Amino acid sequence: MVKKRVIYIHGFNSSPLSAKAQLLGEFLAHFNVDYQVPLLNHQPLEALVTIERMINSHTVLVGSSLGGFFATYLSQKYRVPAVLINPAVAPHELMNSFLGYQYNPYQQYHYELTLEHVAQLKQLYLPQLPSAELMLLLQQSGDEVLDFQQAVRYYKNSPQVVEFGGDHSFIGFERYFARIVEFLKIT
Secondary structure, three states, X not given: OOOEEEEEEOOOOOOOOOHHHHHHHHHHOOOOEEEEOOOOOOOHHHXXXXXXXXXXXXXXXXXXXXHHHHHHHHHHXXXXXXXXXXXXXXXXXXXXHHXXXXXXOOOOEEEEEOHHHHHHHHHHOOOOOOOHHHEEEEEEOOOOOOOHHHHHHHOOOOOEEEEOOOOOOOOOHHHHHHHXXXXXXXX
């Protein structure tokens, strides 16, 4: 039997060492899967190419925040299942407030976020989700970074778990591991 490849896509200014990526990896160690958490560059198209090189016919995706945005795009492009955790719906609309010099404390490097990066994100935005049923939304209303209602509306044709409270990190993420495994058909 071929192993499923589970790709966890981390968020903006994060890394493969994110708490959610680590917790999910520990849980999935009990399954016959190829769990991958790529180190992503701050340049959206470069990050996308990194992920696309890893996708095969047995791939499923899990993405958080900006990683959820990438997972949405890739799920629809390759018709693969994805779980989205407090995803960024239209990050190109939010990134202008982050323009300029940034520091990624998890990857320990400085870079400049430019209008070109914002334009790349806009290029990846999908106004319609032709295969919305391929994505499971895990959303907490207390997300202090992103508007949870925007995600609920955008993924209206996707299965959803919306919790009152919580925050952008998705408090209690591990409570949904069984649901994630079930949705992604991991055995």
